[in-house]
Amino acid sequence: MRVLAHRVLGAGCWVLGFAAAAFGQDFTQRGFLETDFVGYPQSAPNDSGLALGEALFQYEAFYKLSANWQLAGGIDARTDTHQQVDRLWELSWEDRERRRPSFEVRQLNATYAKKKLTVVLGKQFIRWGKADILTPTDRFAPRDYLTVVDSDFLAITAVRATYGGQSNTIDVVWAPLFTPSRVPLLDQRWSNVPAGIALAELPPSFPGGSQFGARWNHIGSVAEYSLSFYDGFNNLPLFNFAEPQPPIVEVQRYYPQMRMYGGDAAIPWKGVTVKAEAAYFTSTTKTEDEYALYVVQLERQAGEWFFIGGYAGQVVTEHRSVFDFAPDRGLTSAVLGRAGYTIDTNRSVAMEMALRQNGKGEWATLEYSQALGGHWRATASFTLIRGDQSDFLGQYRRNSHGVLALRYSF
Amino acid sequence: MNRRVVGLALAALSVAAAEDARQIVAESQRRGRADSQRYEGSLEVVSANNKVSKKHWQSDRLGSYGNSKAIIRFTEPAEVKGVALLVVNHPERSSDQWMWTPAIGRDRRIAQQDRSTRFFGTDFSFEDLEERDVDQFDYSMQGEESIDGALCWRIESRPKQSKSSQYTSSRVWIRKDNYVPVQYENYAKDKLVRRLVERDIENIQGIWTARLLEMTDLGRKSRTILKLENVKYNVPMQADDFTVQALRRAM
Numbered sequence: 237m238r239v240l241a242h243r244v245l246g247a248g249c250w251v252l253g254f255a256a257a258a259f260g261q262d263f264t265q266r267g268f269l270e271t272d273f274v275g276y277p278q279s280a281p282n283d284s285g286l287a288l289g290e291a292l293f294q295y296e297a298f299y300k301l302s303a304n305w306q307l308a309g310g311i312d313a314r315t316d317t318h319q320q321v322d323r324l325w326e327l328s329w330e331d332r333e334r335r336r337p338s339f340e341v342r343q344l345n346a347t348y349a350k351k352k353l354t355v356v357l358g359k360q361f362i363r364w365g366k367a368d369i370l371t372p373t374d375r376f377a378p379r380d381y382l383t384v385v386d387s388d389f390l391a392i393t394a395v396r397a398t399y400g401g402q403s404n405t406i407d408v409v410w411a412p413l414f415t416p417s418r419v420p421l422l423d424q425r426w427s428n429v430p431a432g433i434a435l436a437e438l439p440p441s442f443p444g445g446s447q448f449g450a451r452w453n454h455i456g457s458v459a460e461y462s463l464s465f466y467d468g469f470n471n472l473p474l475f476n477f478a479e480p481q482p483p484i485v486e487v488q489r490y491y492p493q494m495r496m497y498g499g500d501a502a503i504p505w506k507g508v509t510v511k512a513e514a515a516y517f518t519s520t521t522k523t524e525d526e527y528a529l530y531v532v533q534l535e536r537q538a539g540e541w542f543f544i545g546g547y548a549g550q551v552v553t554e555h556r557s558v559f560d561f562a563p564d565r566g567l568t569s570a571v572l573g574r575a576g577y578t579i580d581t582n583r584s585v586a587m588e589m590a591l592r593q594n595g596k597g598e599w600a601t602l603e604y605s606q607a608l609g610g611h612w613r614a615t616a617s618f619t620l621i622r623g624d625q626s627d628f629l630g631q632y633r634r635n636s637h638g639v640l641a642l643r644y645s646f
Numbered sequence: 647m648n649r650r651v652v653g654l655a656l657a658a659l660s661v662a663a664a665e666d667a668r669q670i671v672a673e674s675q676r677r678g679r680a681d682s683q684r685y686e687g688s689l690e691v692v693s694a695n696n697k698v699s700k701k702h703w704q705s706d707r708l709g710s711y712g713n714s715k716a717i718i719r720f721t722e723p724a725e726v727k728g729v730a731l732l733v734v735n736h737p738e739r740s741s742d743q744w745m746w747t748p749a750i751g752r753d754r755r756i757a758q759q760d761r762s763t764r765f766f767g768t769d770f771s772f773e774d775l776e777e778r779d780v781d782q783f784d785y786s787m788q789g790e791e792s793i794d795g796a797l798c799w800r801i802e803s804r805p806k807q808s809k810s811s812q813y814t815s816s817r818v819w820i821r822k823d824n825y826v827p828v829q830y831e832n833y834a835k836d837k838l839v840r841r842l843v844e845r846d847i848e849n850i851q852g853i854w855t856a857r858l859l860e861m862t863d864l865g866r867k868s869r870t871i872l873k874l875e876n877v878k879y880n881v882p883m884q885a886d887d888f889t890v891q892a893l894r895r896a897m
Contacts, residue, residue: 264721264727266727266728268724268725347895352886354891362751363750363751363752389751398891401886402734402889405891455755455890457739457742460755504758504759509755509757509760536760537757537759537763538760538762538763539763540764580693580697581693581697581699581767607699607723610700610723611723611725613725645723645724645725645727646724
């Protein structure tokens with residue numbers, strides 16, 4: 237949903253008023269301005285562009301009203317050279333736009349905390365699970381998959397109540413509005429539509445109901461583990477195709493019902509931390525698969541190094557879907573890894589990768605980052621994607637790319 | 647017979663010395679006890695090639711030593727603002743630690759085997775940020791020595807079996823006049839790896855407090871200077887604000 241332009245002014249005034257009225261010890265703010273230059277060595281069948289520029293301004297403010305109440309608000313403003321960002325002077329709340337909105341409420345919520353109870357009301361980020369590269373139980377965390385392998389999380393509108401002390405907590409979430417993950421644009425390289433096919437995208441069919449989830453988490457002296465349940469909708473779409481006026485093919489996104497039963501654990505064991513996370517998904521939507529996803533990973537920090545390595549798998553118990561976009565399932569049947577090395581106080585390198593066990597797809601990102609003074613950071617990265625057209629990762633093999641990013645944080 | 651008596655006498659002296667050393671450490675901790683402590687920390691990390699990076703954090707601590715809980719929250723530089731560490735100390739074993747990273751919206755438990763890692767680019771390891779409860783170590787008196795003109799006891803501590811530590815032993819210098827520890831040397835397999843020097847000792851609300859801490863990582867040849875500002879004791883704090891749940895509420 238888009239709100240009217242005058243609400244942009246309203247929200248802007250709110251943020252400024254918030255900052256002005258609340259400046260003091262109980263007020264904190266942070267943000268950054270980042271410009272990215274992205275280069276693709278190869279053109280894609282439906283996108284000849286080889287370079288693009290992006291700019292993102294992010295601002296977040298927090299104010300502690302009293303011992304029990306806290307407010308948080310944030311806004312993203314962005315633009316780019318490749319029409320991945322809307323050119324409208326409107327403020328987005330629900331994040332349902334096809335393109336990234338030029339102005340977006342990143343978060344806006346109130347937190348009430350008293351003794352063992354915490355309630356957060358409003359637009360917020362909710363993260364579940366313990367695994368790192370793939371988190372099957374993280375159901376309230378839609379993502380921006382416009383450039384599939386570089387995805388950011390999106391906030392959702394929800395009420396979250398958490399009750400408990402240090403050892404046991406119950407987390408209950410109710411989300412009245414559905415926030416979908418943002419999928420690649422059909423006319424750009426990450427949609428991977430073959431050249432010569434004329435696609436017309438119909439307005440998506442968003443589900444009208446609410447979503448509910450509950451999670452129990454236990455922190456023991458040695459291990460941590462959780463059980464979680466989710467009843468709502470998959471934030472990743474299925475697609476309907478129709479050809480009423482050949483050669484134009486109409487495509488429409490819709491979001492299947494989903495129920496999830498999940499669990500996760502983190503256990504230190506013989507010098508490494510073992511993390512495991514698994515979830516089983518059922519659906520009343522006749523075109524959605526029923527399946528289980530699981531991840532087992534080992535984690536270790538040693539000196540200036542950190543390593544995370546593991547395996548993600550999938551078991552399909554009922555195959556029903558034909559056309560879907562599922563990057564979470566696309567990272568399964570693969571060895572996943574992440575490693576990093578801190579060179580000194582200002583410089584670091586990191587690597588992240590996924591290798592399909594059948595060798596049909598691979599993705600690896602190498603990143604070098606350097607702080608320049610107290611506010612600036614420059615980051616250079618290169619992402620290599622290889623594989624077969626039939627593989628989820630392999631289908632993006634012409635989308636290997638390099639990124640130069642310069643960020644000013646405040 | 648005489649040798650046996652001498653042996654027994656030496657053993658008794660050794661036990662007495664150990665008891666004295668433990669009592670000195672216990673007295674030092676007793677004098678430093680407070681219901682809570684809050685300070686703003688200003689850090690300068692000086693690398694081996696003299697590059698300096700500056701950081702700031704705010705530290706809240708509820709309780710003292712073995713039963714304390716603390717949250718350290720970065721306020722500068724901008725790119726790490728909001729990153730926080732929760733340390734829950736236990737009298738009978740090593741602390742539990744969780745780190746909150748707002749950029750990814752996740753908390754992560756710092757596993758025991760990872761505690762020797764440097765804390766966010768400083769020369770303090772995660773383990774150095776936990777409090778050393780007197781009962782988790784065995785002590786022996788190593789003698790006396792002057793530091794900055796103040797006569798100190800030099801005491802060696804070794805972690806008990808229940809205490810997991812990157813250090814095989816530590817030496818602490820405790821001033822005889824006010825029982826304030828002014829220097830620590832931490833050893834891994836008899837090799838000196840980190841030295842902490844405490845300076846600018848000031849009496850704040852009846853508690854002798856070092857306002858300047860300098861931690862040197864002898865392997866990396868880098869050091870971190872931590873200045874404590876706006877130190878306050880016995881500030882009203884709630885136990886419920888020192889949980890993983892509260893860590894996520896971090897501003």
